[in-house]
Amino acid sequence: MAEINLRLMKKNQSGVIKAVKVSGELGRRIREMGLVPGTEITIQGRAPLYDPVAMRVMGGTLTLRNNEADHIVVEISEEG
Amino acid sequence: MKQHITMALAGNPNAGKTTLFNELTGARQHVGNYPGITVDYKIGRFSYEGQEIVITDLPGTYSLTAYSVEEIVSRDFLTTNRPDVVINIVDASNLERNLYLTTQFLEMGVPLIIALNMIDVAKDRGIEVRYEKLAELLGVQIVPIIARSGEGTKELIKQALEVAHSEKIWCPKDISYGDDLDEVLMELVSIITDSSFLITTYPPHYTAIKYLEHDDQILAMGQKADPLVTQKLEQMVASISDHLLKTMDVYPESMIADHRYGFIKSIVRQGVLSHKFDIDRLYASDKIDKVLTNRLIGPIVMLLILFGLYQFTFSWSELPVSLMGSFFGWLGGVVDATLPDGPAKSMLISGVIDGVGGVLGFVPLIMFMFFGIAILEDSGYLARVAFMMDRIFRIFGLHGSSVMPFIVSGGIAGGCAVPGVMATRTLRSPKERMATLLTVPFMNCGAKVPVLVLLIGAFFTDHQALYMFLFTMLAWLVALVVAKFLRTTVLKGEATPFVMELPPYRFPTLRGLLIHTWERTWQYIKKAGTVILGISIILWALMTYPGLPDSQSESFEAKRTVTRQSYPQPIRTELLTHNEEAGKLSPEAQQLREALTIIDQQESGAGLRYSIAGKIGTFLEPVSSLAGFDWRTNIALLGGFAAKEVIISTLGTAYSMGEVKVDVSDSLGERLVRDPHWNSVVAVAVLIFIMFYAPCFVTVVCIAKEAGSWKWAFFSMAFNTTFAFFAAVAVFQIGSMLG
Numbered sequence: 001m002a003e004i005n006l007r008l009m010k011k012n013q014s015g016v017i018k019a020v021k022v023s024g025e026l027g028r029r030i031r032e033m034g035l036v037p038g039t040e041i042t043i044q045g046r047a048p049l050y051d052p053v054a055m056r057v058m059g060g061t062l063t064l065r066n067n068e069a070d071h072i073v074v075e076i077s078e079e080g
Numbered sequence: 081m082k083q084h085i086t087m088a089l090a091g092n093p094n095a096g097k098t099t100l101f102n103e104l105t106g107a108r109q110h111v112g113n114y115p116g117i118t119v120d121y122k123i124g125r126f127s128y129e130g131q132e133i134v135i136t137d138l139p140g141t142y143s144l145t146a147y148s149v150e151e152i153v154s155r156d157f158l159t160t161n162r163p164d165v166v167i168n169i170v171d172a173s174n175l176e177r178n179l180y181l182t183t184q185f186l187e188m189g190v191p192l193i194i195a196l197n198m199i200d201v202a203k204d205r206g207i208e209v210r211y212e213k214l215a216e217l218l219g220v221q222i223v224p225i226i227a228r229s230g231e232g233t234k235e236l237i238k239q240a241l242e243v244a245h246s247e248k249i250w251c252p253k254d255i256s257y258g259d260d261l262d263e264v265l266m267e268l269v270s271i272i273t274d275s276s277f278l279i280t281t282y283p284p285h286y287t288a289i290k291y292l293e294h295d296d297q298i299l300a301m302g303q304k305a306d307p308l309v310t311q312k313l314e315q316m317v318a319s320i321s322d323h324l325l326k327t328m329d330v331y332p333e334s335m336i337a338d339h340r341y342g343f344i345k346s347i348v349r350q351g352v353l354s355h356k357f358d359i360d361r362l363y364a365s366d367k368i369d370k371v372l373t374n375r376l377i378g379p380i381v382m383l384l385i386l387f388g389l390y391q392f393t394f395s396w397s398e399l400p401v402s403l404m405g406s407f408f409g410w411l412g413g414v415v416d417a418t419l420p421d422g423p424a425k426s427m428l429i430s431g432v433i434d435g436v437g438g439v440l441g442f443v444p445l446i447m448f449m450f451f452g453i454a455i456l457e458d459s460g461y462l463a464r465v466a467f468m469m470d471r472i473f474r475i476f477g478l479h480g481s482s483v484m485p486f487i488v489s490g491g492i493a494g495g496c497a498v499p500g501v502m503a504t505r506t507l508r509s510p511k512e513r514m515a516t517l518l519t520v521p522f523m524n525c526g527a528k529v530p531v532l533v534l535l536i537g538a539f540f541t542d543h544q545a546l547y548m549f550l551f552t553m554l555a556w557l558v559a560l561v562v563a564k565f566l567r568t569t570v571l572k573g574e575a576t577p578f579v580m581e582l583p584p585y586r587f588p589t590l591r592g593l594l595i596h597t598w599e600r601t602w603q604y605i606k607k608a609g610t611v612i613l614g615i616s617i618i619l620w621a622l623m624t625y626p627g628l629p630d631s632q633s634e635s636f637e638a639k640r641t642v643t644r645q646s647y648p649q650p651i652r653t654e655l656l657t658h659n660e661e662a663g664k665l666s667p668e669a670q671q672l673r674e675a676l677t678i679i680d681q682q683e684s685g686a687g688l689r690y691s692i693a694g695k696i697g698t699f700l701e702p703v704s705s706l707a708g709f710d711w712r713t714n715i716a717l718l719g720g721f722a723a724k725e726v727i728i729s730t731l732g733t734a735y736s737m738g739e740v741k742v743d744v745s746d747s748l749g750e751r752l753v754r755d756p757h758w759n760s761v762v763a764v765a766v767l768i769f770i771m772f773y774a775p776c777f778v779t780v781v782c783i784a785k786e787a788g789s790w791k792w793a794f795f796s797m798a799f800n801t802t803f804a805f806f807a808a809v810a811v812f813q814i815g816s817m818l819g
Contacts, residue, residue: 023331025147029577031337032143034177038345044366048375049471052480052578058176059207061369061582063467065474068577 002076006041006053006069014042015076022071034058035072084132085244086161090154090185091169092178093140094460094583096197100169100227101137102595104237121153128237136163142177144184146297149510155297158190159281164244167236169195172202172209172224173584175353179344186218189252189283193240194222195232201584205363206356214352219253228589252285257339261292261332264320268292268313277309278302291317293333365460365584373464382465386487389452390495393445393488394526400444408437427620435616435722440605442498442778447601449488449499453506454596456484458588462506463580470578476560477567479512479576486516490523491556497521497775501782502600509576515563517786518796521775522559524552527724531770534728538749539763555771562803570795604782615777619722622693623715623730628686636683640676647672685733693718707769707808708762708816717769723776761815765808772804 003018017039020030034057035041042056051066064072091097105124122137138157139150146152158166168185170178185192196211215222221239225232256262268288272278278287278301290298291313302310321332328335372381412429419425456462462484470480482504483491489500500520507513524532536547567573628636644652647668654669665673688694689711697714704714712734719730732748735755752758774780774797784793 020334023334026577026579027331027334028143028145028147028337029579031334031341032145032180033579033581034180034341035579036338036341039341044369045373046375047373047468047471048379051471052467054369054373054467054582058174059205060174060177060584061366063578063580063582065470065575065578068579 003073004076006064006072006074007066009043009053009074009076011043011045013076014040015074016040017072018075019073020071021073026068026071030064030068030072033062035062035064041074084134085165085241086163087133087135087240087244088138088157088161088163088166089135089169090138090166090181091140091195092142092171092174092181094581095140095169095171095174095178096227097137097140097169099589099592100167100195100197100225100233101135102592103227103230103233104135121157128234128241131241133237133241135167136161142181144181144188145293146295148508150508152297158188164191164247165240166190166192167195167240168192169197169227172196172199173205173207175202175207175209176341176344176348179348180340182218182220183255183340183343186220186253187255187289188286189250191243191246191248191250192220193236193243194218194220195227195236196222196224197227199224200226208354208356210352210354213350214347217347217350217352250283252283254285255340255343257292257336260320260324261335261339264316265289265292268316271309271312271316275306275309277313278305288313289336292320293336363584368585369464369582372461373468378464378468382468385456385461386465386483387492389456390487390492392452393448394495397444397448401441404441404444405437408433408441411437423624426624427617430624431617431620432613435613435620442496443601443605445496446499446502446604447597449496449503450600451593451597453484453488453503454593455588457506458586458592458596460583460585463582466580467582474575476564477512477571477575478516478560478563479507479509480578481507482512482516482563485520486523486556486559489520490525490528492552495523496525496527497523497779498604498782500525501779501786502604504786511567511571511573512576514787514792515566515571517783518566518792518799519559519563521779521783521796521800522555522562522772524555524771525724527776528770531724531727532767534749535752535763535767538753539758539760551767551771558772615781616722619719622696623688623691623719625692626690628683628690632686632690633683636679636686639679643675643679644672681733685735688715688730688733706812707805708757708765708812709769709808710757713757713766717773720770721774721777723778724770727770761812764815765812768811769804769808772807773801774798774804775800 004015009015017035017037019037020027020035022030039057044054044056044061046053047063052063053066053069054061054063089097089101101122101124105126121139124135124137126133126135136157138154141148141151141154144151144155146155157163166185168182170182182192182194194215196209199209202209209224211222211224221243223232223236223239225236227233257265265285265288268291269284272284272287277284278298281301282290282298287298287302291302294317299310299314302313317332324330324332324335330338372378412433415425415428415433419428453462456465462481465483466480468480469483473480473482484506485500485503487495488503489495489497497520500523501517504513504517504520507516532548532551533544536544536551540547651666651668651672654666655672658665658669664670689698693715694711696718697711700714701709701711704710709717712731715734716727716730720727728748731752735748735751752763775783780793780797783796784790787793
């Protein structure tokens with residue numbers, strides 16, 4: 001198990017959110033979409049210019065800009 | 081029994097809220113605006129077993145914070161209007177996230193019923209929701225429905241009425257936010273209850289939570305209601321915040337959000353939700369996305385789709401637009417034939433019919449455009465466009481969703497800024513939306529294109545295509561750079577978070593598309609129509625009054641008489657009695673008619689110079705000559721404010737006067753080339769000015785409506801004109817210097 005930044009995750013890699021380190025509007029927007037500690041995510045792909053990132057969360061697809069993903073720490077299994 | 085029951089419909093975006101609303105109310109709905117802001121709300125009426133029901137469709141939101149107008153509007157509606165029941169529509173195929181909003185209704189304690197929508201989609205995905213169990217755990221009645229087919233909606237209304245008639249008082253549900261917060265919460269609640277703080281608006285429990293969340297709106301309300309209690313509450317919140325930050329490195333608001341999800345997950349895990357397949361299994365929608373958002377193929381497909389939308393809108397609306405044009409032409413003809421000559425007739429034709437015709441002439445275009453956009457929106461593709469384009473647009477302080485308004489306005493030369501401005505509604509971020517709104521008029525709309533074609537054709541005959549392309553690129557460049565400028569000055573502010581949902585692809589329903597299209601079209605007609613009529617009459621008056629002095633009119637009349645006299649009597653009679661159906665005129669009569677037409681044109685040209693607009697044009701000449709514009713060009717540009725199409729016709733009138741020998745066959749372009757005032761540098765300066773100066777007034781009116789205030793409309797006129805003028809001066813001065 002290792003903790004990495006969401007930005008660094010690769011396509012098709014899965015992990016569980018450990019922490020969301022931002023408050024205020026951005027923090028709330030991230031959380032209200034279900035990106036809270038304990039949620040499992042899988043990277044689905046990235047936009048043509050590598051930003052934003054799209055991921056599967058609880059059966060739906062969410063997108064996030066890279067600089068917003070920076071605030072999210074994800075625990076991934078080593079082999080990923 | 082109550083006279084009528086009030087219901088509110090709430091839910092996440094993409095949960096099928098609008099579909100359910102349309103299903104319930106059909107055509108019996110109307111759109112309104114909340115005063116001062118641009119969030120629409122819809123009210124519909126229907127009856128169920130003799131009971132009249134008024135239902136309000138609240139904006140789709142994920143939450144009930146004070147961060148966006150939509151959320152504040154929803155919240156305020158619930159607390160001030162106190163609907164008898166709130167129908168919370170929940171997407172069964174995306175249960176957990178949808179329940180987040182539900183928990184906030186529970187915290188508020190509103191009389192609630194859940195419409196569990198899209199149970200068919202969920203079933204296809206192997207998701208089973210045991211809704212009886214969920215209802216029991218949440219303590220809320222749940223009715224499974226399929227909004228698209230209307231299945232279950234009767235039962236939903238029946239049960240919603242039961243809830244409404246029970247007239248329960250608002251009863252907030254206790255959710256645990258962790259030991260630390262629960263403890264403080266109880267203390268806060270007891271203070272709030274003891275001092276009756278804000279209790280007419282919110283239940284004490286809810287106020288307490290909002291204080292912990294540091295909700296700006298409620299803090300401000302509290303400050304106004306009772307500063308002493310507020311101070312006490314804020315102190316307590318500050319101390320617990322401090323404690324949480326030190327011990328757990330987390331803010332209370334984050335903790336509350338995390339626990340709301342914790343609450344949802346704990347409920348869902350108690351056998352409510354079961355998945356037949358792997359949760360990350362790829363569905364049809366994801367497979368489509370593999371192609372449509374592919375990093376290489378995606379952009380190409382997107383360009384094709386956008387181009388297709390463009391083609392669809394502008395080529396399919398061509399016929400209705402020209403029909404509309406001929407109808408108003410015919411109407412003008414009828415008025416022309418029936419009314420006696422005079423100012424009333426002139427006003428009716430040039431002011432009223434041309435003005436109203438100008439507005440209604442856009443209607444088919446707008447309908448087609450919005451139909452096309454509605455397809456992209458309802459199918460879920462628009463979100464993908466935003467996803468793919470966001471990186472580029474963000475550089476300029478805009479949002480991925482800005483791309484659509486830009487394209488519509490003339491990103492591919494030939495659009496129209498009116499639907500472009502209205503299309504900015506798909507943007508959910510206020511600052512980005514405003515910057516888009518203000519810069520889309522820089523695009524080369526269909527009305528500017530003929531002016532471009534005329535001037536490029538006349539002065540750059542050899543490289544027409546190249547210049548057209550360059551001017552289109554220039555429009556993009558200027559629009560984006562100005563957007564960046566606005567976002568770093570008057571619209572300064574952080575980028576709005578892009579946390580966005582890519583909803584599964586869905587087939588739009590025809591009914592939804594039609595309602596969507598009609599709604600926006602009608603709003604346009606209603607709002608734009610009234611103001612535009614007034615402005616159009618003013619512009620007409622400016623270009624008509626005070627008219628030629630009698631001495632000059634007489635001299636033109638004398639000229640006509642002389643010209644007539646120079647032809648033999650039979651020819652004169654032939655022209656007088658001629659009607660179009662009878663066949664061709666003899667060459668001599670034709671010649672006479674042309675000679676008379678020239679005099680008529682010269683007279684109206686002279687009249688234009690005498691008019692107020694002409695005087696303004698002459699008055700502005702010392703300034704405008706810096707950019708190489710003479711007074712005639714000034715009048716045309718002034719007229720261009722009515723509609724950019726007017727520029728050419730006004731230039732035509734203005735340039736028909738004063739020349740001793742004019743050949744009718746001379747086109748305007750040829751006349752301009754021969755005119756000593758004009759050369760290729762002037763042409764470029766004029767083009768630059770026309771591309772970037774004040775938008776036509778239909779667009780200006782739309783900007784005012786969409787931005788929610790006339791301030792921005794005036795800003796747009798002043799800013800664009802100033803910018804365009806300096807750009808034109810720069811081009812003219814530098815160009816003239818280089819020869």
